[in-house]
Amino acid sequence: xxxxxxxxxxxxxxxxxxxxxxxxxxNSMFDYFLWYKKYPAEGPTFLISISSIKDKNEDGRFTVxxxxxxxxxxxxxxxxxxxxxxxYFCAARLRSNTGKLIFGQGTTLQVKP
Amino acid sequence: xxxxxxxxxxVICKSGTSVKIECRSLDFQATTMFWYRQFPKxxxxxxxxxxxxSKATYEQGVEKDKFLINHASLTLSTLTVTSxxxxxxxxxxxxxxxxxxxxxxxxxxxxxxxxxx
Numbered sequence: 001x002x003x004x005x006x007x008x009x010x011x012x013x014x015x016x017x018x019x020x021x022x023x024x025x026x027n028s029m030f031d032y033f034l035w036y037k038k039y040p041a042e043g044p045t046f047l048i049s050i051s052s053i054k055d056k057n058e059d060g061r062f063t064v065x066x067x068x069x070x071x072x073x074x075x076x077x078x079x080x081x082x083x084x085x086x087x088y089f090c091a092a093r094l095r096s097n098t099g100k101l102i103f104g105q106g107t108t109l110q111v112k113p
Numbered sequence: 114x115x116x117x118x119x120x121x122x123x124v125i126c127k128s129g130t131s132v133k134i135e136c137r138s139l140d141f142q143a144t145t146m147f148w149y150r151q152f153p154k155x156x157x158x159x160x161x162x163x164x165x166x167s168k169a170t171y172e173q174g175v176e177k178d179k180f181l182i183n184h185a186s187l188t189l190s191t192l193t194v195t196s197x198x199x200x201x202x203x204x205x206x207x208x209x210x211x212x213x214x215x216x217x218x219x220x221x222x223x224x225x226x227x228x229x230x
Contacts, residue, residue, distance in 0.1 A: 032217030043117070043206050043221035044157070051217075089156065093217040098162060098170075099145050099210050101219060105156045 003027045004092050006104035013111050019077040021107050023090030026071065030092035034101065035064060035075045038087045047088075048075070052095075080111045116140050117209050119222035126197055126229055133193045134225045136207030142187035143209035147219060148180070151204045163190040197229040 005024045013019045023033075031052050036044035050057040050064045050073070057064050063076045077084055090104040116139040126132050136146055146163040161182050162170040169182035179201075181193040190209075194201055204226050208219035 034218055036221075041204070041224065041226065043119075043208075043223045046218045046220060049217055099217070099219065100147070100159060100162065101217075102159075103157045 002105075004090055004102045004104040006088075006090055006107050008107050009105070010108040010110070013080045013109065015082055015111055015113050016079045019075075019080045019084065019109055019111065021075040021077075021088050021090070021109065023073050023075075023104050024071060025073075025092050027092070027094075027102075028071075029095045030102075031095040032093040033064070033066060033073050034091045034093070035062070036089045036091060036103075037084075038089060038106070040087075044089060077109075080109075082111050082113050085109055085111050115211055115220040117207065117220050117222040119205075119207055119225050121225060122223060123226040124228070126227070128198055128229055129196055131193055131195045132197055132227060133191055134205055134207075134227075136190045136192070136209070136222050138188045138209045138211075138220075141209075141211040143190075144187060144212065146184060146190040146207055146209045148182060148190070148192050149206045149208065151206060151224075157206065160192075194227065197227070199229045202227055202229045 034049040035047045038044040048059050048062045066073045087106045087108050089106045091101040094100050118137045120135045144165045148160045149157040151157050160175045163182045163184040165184045184190040206224040208221045
């Protein structure tokens, strides 16, 4: 079963506008949620994370929102830039000492100039 | 900081041979490293958790004898694909957790593209 889901395989946004990437999860045993950015043939790059006890975390142009009751999180990128075009993965860390992450399927973001 | 390297970045081998992939944490010590596999246009699939000084923990469905993992030091983990077959062709990525991380993040290497002919 897919514990972390990104239901939108792709998103296209105009430069300067807001990009909103969504992620849903089913397991309540996650203590951290993370967003990674990935280019083809490269490893993922860590962007931002949020603890399960928080509902918002902001870092520059990136803000992550967590809605625990809906088991939903989102990544907002404002303003979007062409260099943001990549695949974005949502990940969740299991509440244990293993550090294991469960990844969503990814959303391909295209920011048009 | 928190840089992870992998070597080689790509490798082509013949069926039946073995291939070793190295994962190094360059500026931090990592007691735990992870090995993932990614198929085209798919998510990252966790293969195993590599623990320094102890045996790796494999995910369900991953063959321990085929994917040998050794975590000999706090900065190096290796994945050896033994008796490789064409279906083992994939993009293999490692990650590591800095000891001081409290935010849950893993830092990933650049990946290794394996092609088995």
